[in-house]
Amino acid sequence: MQQPGRVATGWMATALAAFLMLCLPARAAAEDGYELWLRYLPLPAERASAVGAHTKHLLIDAGTPTRAAARAELRRGLEGLLGRAPADATAVDAAGTLLIGTPASSPVIRNLGLDLRDLGNEGYLIRSLRVNGHAATVIAANADLGLLYGAFDLLRRVQTGARLDALDLREAPRVKVRVLNHWDNLDGHVERGYAGASIWDWWKLPDHRDARYIDYARANASLGINGTVLNNVNANATILTPRYLAKVAALADVLRPYGLRVYLSARFSAPMEIGGLKTADPLDAGVRAWWRDKASEIYALIPDFGGLLVKANSEGQPGPQDYDRTHADGANMLADALAPHGGIVMWRAFVYSQHNPDDRAKQAYTEFKPLDGRFRDNVLVQVKNGPIDFQPREPFSPLFGAMPGTPLMMEFQITKEYLGFATHLAYLGTMYEEVLQADTHVKGPGSTVAKVVAGELHGHALSGMAGVANIGRDRNWSGSVFDQANWFAFGRLAWDPALGAREIADQWARMTFSDDDAVAGPVVGMMMGSREAVVDYMTPLGLHHLMGRGHHYGPMPWDAGGPRADWTPVYYHRADRDGIGFDRSRRGSGAVSQYAPPVAEVYDDLARVPDEYLLWFHHVPWTHPMRSGRTLWEELVRHYARGIDAVSQMRRTWMRLEGRIDAQRHAQTADFLAIQLNEAQWWRDASIAYWQSLNGLPVPAGFPPPAQSLEYYQSLSFPDAPGN
């Protein structure tokens, strides 16, 4: 995107740049990001030697697809890292043996008498032991998938500098259902996708299975992601026809060895659209039978099918309310159809209506809270992290903690619909951490969202976390190298919601770029401040939903048009001559009251509400005195500048890494940071120009006026923005 104000480069200058690139030595194998964090480049000799001493031999019975995958990954990884794959062993008869197995598949493991009781079907332990008198490293688990996860864990440790001499660790996921949600349409378009077309080549399936599907499965398994919803929540019933189910089954076959179960988004009205019924009423016997038969048909093809995800009665999608039934009625009907086969329903709580005059932020809670306890055991209610819609910053959704009788699944967005598409660098690990560590206080201090989502706070057997995927057919999967980190962070947090964003960023940076501190350090630094920078230049101090209508690209705070008031920025910022912000206090919409009292009191109190949520919960004068001593207006302008400065700083840091990072990935990110800097400036300028048109205030001293007139920013249009 070329923005005004961008430094124009003439064709001579760019020709020179192209020319200089040609003078570089012929590249052997350019790094284009395809390998993600599984690059397995050679370790320095000393490290390789230390690791190699523990991985001379590999003893594994690779007699199942999943164990074969574990063996293949270890061989691939160690061959890359060390220059040689471990030799296959049939017994532990030498030092440096890597021993991998379940008690059932490996007599040696069985005889070690390891305590695997708390590891479940996906956990594993890794331990340095002596076996038959020889130094060995053991990966043991109750089931094959744990072994595969353990293999990836070991490789991650090798990639990030761990020593292998005295390993003793136990890992098991805290969340049961860890799934990606692909918003992929059957025609290949990805809604809110900024990384090219859908990776699912539906047209050629089932007869051709793209080799890429296996690398997709490997990447997910490396993080512990154990499921994937293949199609958009704005679903097309066609996915449930026999012709498409054959395609889905082919994908399930490819993904199965990696522990990835396949799920589908179901269109609630499918019985009418592809079943020929006259209704989709969830209490209608014919409808119920249709779904039961459909479930049987699916499970005959895919015995381990995961289940269905449903967006119902939301943004025009059909649902049970079309028949005066509740969301519970709808979810339970599907749950009953799936239960005999072990499938689950993920029912989205993202519902709101333009016909409801109440604050949109309140509507999901209002709708779902009364249904608490009325869902079947195999239903998860899937709740977006905040009450609106994946904004750069939102307070946590008040539903977390408010439905003790219902397992609530977290829905994070990995694709950056509202944070600058694929070209803005914004590490979302800090956002995920902020939400997961938020304290609902529903059972006293420490009642974190993480504990709700893990099912721990209210003792649910079923738990889940969903991430709206940022994956497409672009060579680097996510549209940018740094967006790969958001896939990575989601996966790691789904496994353990208590992990720290910084630790995850550090792992990712070391695996993706270099284990050298001089690279990983600056990269982690960039990442950790990046999301706050986006908040600052787009929607500081609790502002939200100020982006362009439809495509959600760029600033459009003036927009009051379109089909629905609750899709317009003016609905959310409520700015006028005197002030700005949405009054959700008890004197306003009362949204604060949806939180537990200790939280509600803080949010309700202008003196206590954190600055970052000020304009989310309160409407205040432009002259409102902030904690800093400055007025709100001054603070707002300062935040925009801070955001831009942070991007400038990231860019400088990145440019200093030139030569330490392979040329192709470095150049792409450098281009993107330049785009981000232009667009941060645009967000700031357009926003300030608009606020000034309302409040008539001058830009505070020391800060420049907007580069262009408000009319100019209002004249820009982007009918060709991607992902729409």
Add this chain to the structure above:
Amino acid sequence: MQQPGRVATGWMATALAAFLMLCLPARAAAEDGYELWLRYLPLPAERASAVGAHTKHLLIDAGTPTRAAARAELRRGLEGLLGRAPADATAVDAAGTLLIGTPASSPVIRNLGLDLRDLGNEGYLIRSLRVNGHAATVIAANADLGLLYGAFDLLRRVQTGARLDALDLREAPRVKVRVLNHWDNLDGHVERGYAGASIWDWWKLPDHRDARYIDYARANASLGINGTVLNNVNANATILTPRYLAKVAALADVLRPYGLRVYLSARFSAPMEIGGLKTADPLDAGVRAWWRDKASEIYALIPDFGGLLVKANSEGQPGPQDYDRTHADGANMLADALAPHGGIVMWRAFVYSQHNPDDRAKQAYTEFKPLDGRFRDNVLVQVKNGPIDFQPREPFSPLFGAMPGTPLMMEFQITKEYLGFATHLAYLGTMYEEVLQADTHVKGPGSTVAKVVAGELHGHALSGMAGVANIGRDRNWSGSVFDQANWFAFGRLAWDPALGAREIADQWARMTFSDDDAVAGPVVGMMMGSREAVVDYMTPLGLHHLMGRGHHYGPMPWDAGGPRADWTPVYYHRADRDGIGFDRSRRGSGAVSQYAPPVAEVYDDLARVPDEYLLWFHHVPWTHPMRSGRTLWEELVRHYARGIDAVSQMRRTWMRLEGRIDAQRHAQTADFLAIQLNEAQWWRDASIAYWQSLNGLPVPAGFPPPAQSLEYYQSLSFPDAPGN
């Protein structure tokens, strides 16, 4: 696409296959087709040594982007092929020097006194010479681009087994404008594209230039393609707005060093849509001024901009006839705007109207022939190879040879809109050769289409060949490895329309798979028969346009619906109880009369018309006696069977190459051949079932009946077919 009759594989079987794949050794670098025919894999030691003796040193002044590209490619190629790049030399002071330059850039070349007169600005010579008493290999040219082409030629020779001891060759293109036509929309969709989204990432341009653009340029330069039309002929005027022209300029900057000039498709009504004018009348002074200004604006950004391609008054596109002006009026207006800058207009002759009751096959000729000689010097009229639309087989367009006063540009389709999309193996080199070698007889025997297109028959300075690209963002560029051969063949034939399809196939196979005869031989054998197989199983004996409406996928000979009669199969086959075929003889539509008399007489005469054009030019009874002694019906059924047999044979040949070709590319092609076999059977069965419903004839003895009922085939629908 799953077709009925396909051997179903249960999930257990496919899981087993996945499992077996996992047992393979970890791949080092899987071949995914991205490298095209520029793989530069290590030569056998003996060959490497022989080649290395001639390429020890490299002497080139790489002081321009194009010469730098030549140097980079030689270094990259020789490093890959030989394991070491040549050492840079500053003089010819040792044996085995590769000496590259123009007289202007290289004093050594200048002093050799080579005769470069007939080589033009793109030609080159390669010669083994002694320089300063040392054995040297010289690549010399008048201009840098010739050096780059020469470098690619030398590398092609090394890849295909040539000796380098006694080289003496001169090469210059016979066709001036050698361009790809990308039917790429600005939203990334490619019309008739079967290889993923457009490679042009318009959204990120101009600020980010995908590294892939350079590999695209290298591939084209390796064939001598010297231009590319970036956007769809069904054009969006937005491409001509300043915001998009900046993006186009960025692409031009990337492509320029490789000799690729950028062209655009222009929407004729752009002056109204983006210029605010009330008319697009080509004789209107305001309109003419708008285009002049637009041309100046473009050339200010892109000094070597190639020109404009226009589809006007065709299939709903606007054009000069909207104002009662002629195609010449429209083309000349644009030509006048471009002429001061050296640009050209490529004006498509692909026009026909549903309001014209005359045979569609005649309409382009009827429209354009009277305009002969009325176009400006910088206009090429771009004519599709056949009179209809890129069918598996058509006779050559009667326009070739019929407009001696106008340079006619060939338009071939590389993307296989009508030949099975990306999953059917159909080498189009034989089709291109058939058309180019067709004899128009307009200036006596030997007046081949190739000579018309090269401008030689009627002495035109301007000449051109366009290929509708089959390039997309798929990793292998063309959707399948074998479709890369069609890009390759187009490029080679655009350089020299007299090249043989077999020779081209042999070069491609050796570069793409292996120089081993045991691989290249069978691969070339598959390729050479492949297009005839498609003709046989889709549209034998001159049948045409029998495919599904809109998406053009699969058989739909029964179709008589839709908005236009001239888009229905029944319009073209005219089959009924008694016979089949379109009577274009002098007793019928008279289309034969558009050819020169020696051609027309043959096509008009039922006794002389070649079998392959029988039903194109004649309507005959089902019982019509063929040269074989069989009836038409028997022959038709036999041709379908022959097509299927040929695909079976290709598949067997390919399966025997397993292990001799890298696993990933082998597996993908094997999958595609299985799809092709199923779909060949489908074409045959659906076609026969339909013909039988008309003629009531039994399937001849020895041939099976259709697998399913006609109603079954008629019930199939494919709203999700790609490229639509």
